[in-house]
Amino acid sequence: ITKNIKPQSSDQIALGFNHYFAKQGVSFVFEVYYKKMNNLIEYREGTNLILNNDYESELLQGKGDAYGMEFLLRKESGRFNGWLSYTLSKTTRIFEELNNGNSFPSKYDRRHNISIVLNYQISERWLFSTVWVYQSGARFTAQIGQYLMPNPNMTSVDIIPLYSSRNAVEMAHSHRLDINFTLLPKKKRKFKGEFSFGAYNIYNRAQPYRINVVPNDNGTGYKYQQPGLFGFIPSIAYNFSF
Known part of the structure; x- marks a missing residue:
């Protein structure tokens, strides 16, 4: 936290249901949630931190959302026991100077x-x-092509990469x-x-x-x-x- 970098904050709401099936010895838990995040931090495109004494100028702050559902089915007694859990989630980010100001998946977005x-x-x-x-x-930004451009003094040609939208590709x-x-x-x-x-x-x-x-x-x-x-x-x- 500095004069230029605001503290991150978030608000979350969750709604859940749980029930124990005594006859079968099985418990069931279900929950949905939504989380709003503010002042998240990302680097600018093309950031170079080597010998950079003003690293704050390379930081951007934006917003994010995370929402999804979770359920857990658990059996704790008997010779045969265990549990099954499943989470369906989505996490997005919005930064004015990234991805043309459009929403994009977080790198932590694992559906x-x-x-x-x-x-x-x-x-x-x-x-x-x-x-x-x-x-x-996990998510990443993929190079999808490239083009050639003469440099300013017309003595050589630079290869300019083209990228997908931010974090558009899933590993x-x-x-x-x-x-x-x-x-x-x-x-x-x-x-x-x-x-x-x-x-x-x-x-x-x-x-x-x-x-x-x-x-x-x-x-x-x-x-x-x-x-x-x-x-x-x-x-x-x-x-x-x-």
């Missing part, structure tokens, strides 16, 4: 989020659990499945050890986290690549208490 957690008591000592998560891709969605088996300790032992083994991202799907621009296969242009992190990772653990 769908799903989580499924299941636990099953196989026997008195063996427990199986699995988690599946899904998330829409690939991400999802993964994790599993785990746990061997519980015997109840009468003073020294209690718990052995578990499992795997993260069992079907080895890369989770995209950034955009790289590389030449296309025939060398006539460029294409986007989405490198991913954390493929299949096995795990084994032993926890104890005394």
